[in-house]
Amino acid sequence: MKNTKFTHSLMAIVLGAVLVNGNALAQESLLNKATSVVDKTGDKIDSSMKKVDSYMDDSAITAKVKSVLLEDKAIKSTEVSVVTEKGVVTLSGFVSSQAQATRAVAVAGKVAGVKSVSDKLHVKDEATQSVKAYAGDAATTSELKAKLLADDLVPSRHVKVATTDGVVQLSGTVKTLAQSERAESIAKTIDGVKSVKNDLAVKP
DSSP states (O other), X not given: OHHHHHHHXXXXXXHHHHHHHHHHHHHHHHHHHHHXXXXXXHHHHHHHHHHHHHHHXXXXXXXXXXXXXXXXXXXXXXXXXXXXETXXXXXXXXXXXXXXXXXXXXXXXXXXXXXXXXXXXXXXXXXXXXXXXXXXXXXXXXHHHHHHHHOSSXXXXXXXXXXXXXXXXXXXXXXXXXXXXXXXXXXXXXXXXXXXXXXXEEOO
């Protein structure tokens, strides 16, 4: 009888130890899983933060480049568009001379954080541009902007339009080549447009 009780007691102790160890193993497993989830979540957050930091850096660079161009009296920057992507600055639009274009690229290149400068500036001859031509260009720009806004395919808020002597320049960003081609084709349908310079960047 005593042996039976002893055996039962021993079994109880063994089972208890197994259960305790089992719980410990289960807790350890859960802890490992939780740690893994936290690590993965942390990695995702770090990745997201890097993307945000990159976006913020590009935005800051764009703002700084615009500021230095505006402050430089040798450059008429009112028709110059600035776009930054991963530290690469793209200048597009119109300037009065090649000297201004060269100066704009040099000034932009000196801004902290700028890796390189892509020059897509076009030189216009202000001396030969009459008041009538200027008014016509303004009307062309307004008409094109209205048509792009009404178009379902083109993301018009990301497309910039400038017109000089009947030459339309499209700059900014679109998501697909089809959108870029669509914007260009719309510009070509407007009366008075001599040609279209499509400087739209495709960024999916």
